[in-house]
Amino acid sequence: MASDWDFTYAVARIRVLETHLLSDADVGAMVAAKDEDAVLTYLRDKGWGDASGTKDAEEILKIEDEKTWATMRELRVDSSVFDVLALPKIYHNLKAAIKEVCTSYSNERAFYADDRYGRDQMVRIIQDRDFSALPEAMRQVAEEALETMLHTRDGQLCDILVDRACLDAIEAAGQKSNAKVIRAYAESFVAVTNIKIAVRAARTGKSPDFLQKALAPCKAFDVRLLAQAAFAGEDALMEYLNQSGYSEAAEALEQSPSAFERWCDNAQIRAIKPQKYEVCSVGPLVAYVLARQNEIKTARIILSGKANSLSDDAIRERTREMYV
Amino acid sequence: MGELGLFFGLLGAAVAVLFAGAGSALGVGIAGRAAAGVVTEDPNKFAQVLILQLLPGTQGIYGLLVGFITLSKIGLLGGNLASINLNTGLMILAACLPIGIVGLISGKSQGECSAASIGIVAKKPDQFGKAMLFPAMVETYAILALLISILAVSNIPV
Known part of the structure; x- marks a missing residue:
């Protein structure tokens, strides 16, 4: 098994690459851009895309995703x-x-x-x-x-x-997993997905049997109580979320469905943020991959928002919090 | 008995050079991996990360210094071997232990700390001065051990 110090070289490289990640200010600038072309120009100025200079948004996002995995392959990180x-x-x-x-x-x-x-x-x-x-x-x-x-x-x-x-x-x-970041990601992913399922079930009036089948046990809260709250209705669910330390989720739910989706993704980014200060484990590498996926997703949201002439406020409500 | 005393005196010099050198080798190796990672992405930071990589190298020099003093003390360098009894030989060995042991531990720890500081330089090159202070703190304890080893070896009557 690789020791944490075996990742020293890889983590140092990731620290440099993190300086090229999009920040919240970059996201703000893209949202304020005039149209889809202006967003693409901004992204290309940031080094997105390849030498071919393609202007196809999906193609650029695909290239960026591939770049992330190419970096991981180059660092010879065990793909498992x-x-x-x-x-x-x-x-x-x-x-x-x-x-x-x-x-x-x-x-x-x-x-x-x-x-x-x-x-x-x-x-x-x-x-x-x-x-x-x-x-x-x-x-x-x-x-x-x-x-x-x-x-x-x-x-x-x-x-x-x-x-x-x-x-x-x-x-x-x-x-x-022995890696803290994988444990944090898994716990956050399962908890957030359970909340998503409970919210949808509460809105569509699903049966307790459905909720029992759909909700997965997790450390964050008692899913039995979550299922009971979801079955009782949206108010009961919000009360349960407030009591179990997920008041931000309840607030986002009250705002709008897109604000809630945004909270779900932000919760996962916050779970991995401590990896910015890890010196020598696999954590910063996994966090970097998740951060890249998050910024690609955010770029896609902005691009499609601009393509569909959504207002800046509507796009801003959907953009995700950045890792850096 | 005289030969056994000389043996322990020599063992003291070996302990100082060997353990402190090993600590530095480990430390410089760890910091070097981090430095290589940064330079792969940004070759302009070579000078800054090189300085941070070299910081854990001092323990090896301290060990070498104590080793020289010890060899000089037992007369091995001048060709006039001193007559050293077992007690004196053991005292020389004990005097060399601080720099040997502290050199090993502090060298490795300083390397780990340097690797972390190289992470600071990777993201914020303007904070190089502050980044250098963190591994430099570890150096304090290697210097304390060096002082005690030099004072002890120098003052053992031969």
Whole structure:
């Protein structure tokens, strides 16, 4: 197992790269930009995109994502460190593949790109029922979700099964990891996702049975009480969130759905911020990847907001807090 | 018995050079990895990070100094070997222990501290002066050990 001091070189490189991350001031400047082109120009001035000078927003964002992973490959960081970050995408691809196989409706855009479990691989696994090709924790839920979909044609039930398995897998990966940042990320991810599920369930009047299936146990709070509060209604849920130390989530909920989504992402960025002061563990590397994903997501929000002529205030409400 | 005394005197010199040198090697190595990381991304910071990398190198020099004094004391350098009894030899060994042990620990710790300070320079190069102070604090304890070792070795009657 690598000792923390084995990451000294990598962390020092990351410290320099962090100076090129977008700050809250950069986000403010992009929101205030005249239009989508002005935002793209701003990003290109910051070094986004490549030498080809492409002006396609999605292409630029894709290049930036690839740059992050290229840096990690160059630093020779064991890719298993980042497995926990890929779990939501892999489980999402599983849901998409089950639906594609059961409905014979193909939509490539419904899948995330992934070297091991991308669209082609996942659809083949589900079609051939070759569940052994999946990670061990996914096999049972893949089979169960496929059977459920085939017998009931209930896409939502299939989603609940897979999403819950995803949360359990992230929680387990966090507990198993020696890295503080992975534990913090996993705990924050599961807690925030549970709150999201509870909010949606409260708004749509879901049954206690649904909530029991959908909510994953976590350290942050008692999910039984969260489920009871969600079943009792939105007011009861807000009261529970206030009592359990999530008053900011309750405040965001009161504001608007987009403010709540923003809080969800910001909560995760805050959970990894202490990594800025770590000297020699894998933490700053994982935090850097998450910070890059966060700024790419924020750039996408601003670009699509500008493309759709949203007001600056509406875009600002949706932008995420930056890592640096 | 005289040879055994000489052996312990020589062992003292070896302990001073070996442990303090090992501490410096570890420290400079750790800081060097951090410095290389910064220079990979920003070669302009080479001079600043090099100074921080060199800070943990002093323990090795202190060990070498005590080693020289010890070798001179037992007459190995001049070719006139002193007659050293077992008690004196053990006293010389004890006198060399402070710089040996403190040099090892402080060298490694200073290297870790330098690596952290290199992180400061990576993000805020204008804070170089402050960044240098943190690892320099560790140096204090190596200097204290050096003083005691020099005073003790010099004052042992041979």
